[in-house]
Amino acid sequence: MLSSVKGSWCLILGASSGMGRATALAMAREGANIFGVHFSTASQQDEVDALIEELRATGVQVVFHNRNAASKQTRAELVPLVAEATGGAGVRVLLHSLAFGSLLPFIPQDDQADVISQRQMEMTADVMGHSLVYWTRDLYVAGLLPRGAKVFALTSRGDEHAMPSYGAVSAAKAVLGSHVRQLAVELAPAGIAVNALRAGMTLTPAMQRIPNSAGLAQRAREGNPHGRTTTPEDVAETILMLSASDLSWMTGNTIAVDGGEGLV
Amino acid sequence: MPEPTTVLDLEDLRRTIAEILDVEEAEVTDTADFKEDLDVDSLLAMEIMVALERKYQVTMGESNLQEVRSLISVHDLLAAKLVTA
Numbered sequence: 001m002l003s004s005v006k007g008s009w010c011l012i013l014g015a016s017s018g019m020g021r022a023t024a025l026a027m028a029r030e031g032a033n034i035f036g037v038h039f040s041t042a043s044q045q046d047e048v049d050a051l052i053e054e055l056r057a058t059g060v061q062v063v064f065h066n067r068n069a070a071s072k073q074t075r076a077e078l079v080p081l082v083a084e085a086t087g088g089a090g091v092r093v094l095l096h097s098l099a100f101g102s103l104l105p106f107i108p109q110d111d112q113a114d115v116i117s118q119r120q121m122e123m124t125a126d127v128m129g130h131s132l133v134y135w136t137r138d139l140y141v142a143g144l145l146p147r148g149a150k151v152f153a154l155t156s157r158g159d160e161h162a163m164p165s166y167g168a169v170s171a172a173k174a175v176l177g178s179h180v181r182q183l184a185v186e187l188a189p190a191g192i193a194v195n196a197l198r199a200g201m202t203l204t205p206a207m208q209r210i211p212n213s214a215g216l217a218q219r220a221r222e223g224n225p226h227g228r229t230t231t232p233e234d235v236a237e238t239i240l241m242l243s244a245s246d247l248s249w250m251t252g253n254t255i256a257v258d259g260g261e262g263l264v
Numbered sequence: 265m266p267e268p269t270t271v272l273d274l275e276d277l278r279r280t281i282a283e284i285l286d287v288e289e290a291e292v293t294d295t296a297d298f299k300e301d302l303d304v305d306s307l308l309a310m311e312i313m314v315a316l317e318r319k320y321q322v323t324m325g326e327s328n329l330q331e332v333r334s335l336i337s338v339h340d341l342l343a344a345k346l347v348t349a
Binding site: 039040041042043045066068070071100102117119120122123127 | 299303304305306307310311313314317322323324325326328
């Protein structure tokens, strides 16, 4: 049975830009309330304020917090606020869209002497990988992931491919894929589906930080059978579609959302 | 323009940063390198930046991350921001 997301809550980690932002807008337009967590400097505040305003204009409830979602303290403080905002009902959708990591090579290069440090490697895996587990668990334990809830994580082609300077993020994406499988199994009895979406090359602010992102995007555009790159809205609509049912049978997958880019 | 809520004071800044990093104040010497000496990663540096923006009512961008390097460099960054604020 299909069921609308209207009136439910969607918790988005990394809500201020890219796919998190697009999903917030798509969900709000369908009537879902948005609990967004983002981590931004004051220079980005105007943009975030404009997003909040746009979300509120749809008539849904909107709560945004500017906090580091990867920190234990943030989770401890925000999980009770999720309970409060949702009236204890919890969230229908949890989207993990955190993109904060280190883009440095492992081995010194002729034109790039800087290499990734142990600390940066671990931070990247923690933010972009492990934090999915901690948020999912804390919400579940607090009774905020009801039967039928959907957990989505965003991975990339880097989960199985090497790209220049992308090593730490690649590793984090591989971690994420593993966590999705493990969580899917452990949450199956609770009727909660956990899946990863592997978007095609998408020109988000996070992607634009990758060295030679313009070149990568051009190659993706030329290679994609649809003749264009993936947009954040493509991913948002997919999340909306996959959230429109209480069924948890499709779980533990990495689902390509790339217009066929990975096939060719 | 609202008055800055906090006056820039080196010792107060030291306390604030030590608290964010969860280290003893004595470890945050004037010149201790955050990255090399205090094991600060770029996410913690961002935490410092966002916390200081709130405390001192200034606006920073991610380009300022490079300046979140030591107590003195953060002090200089804030001093410059507060003058132009």
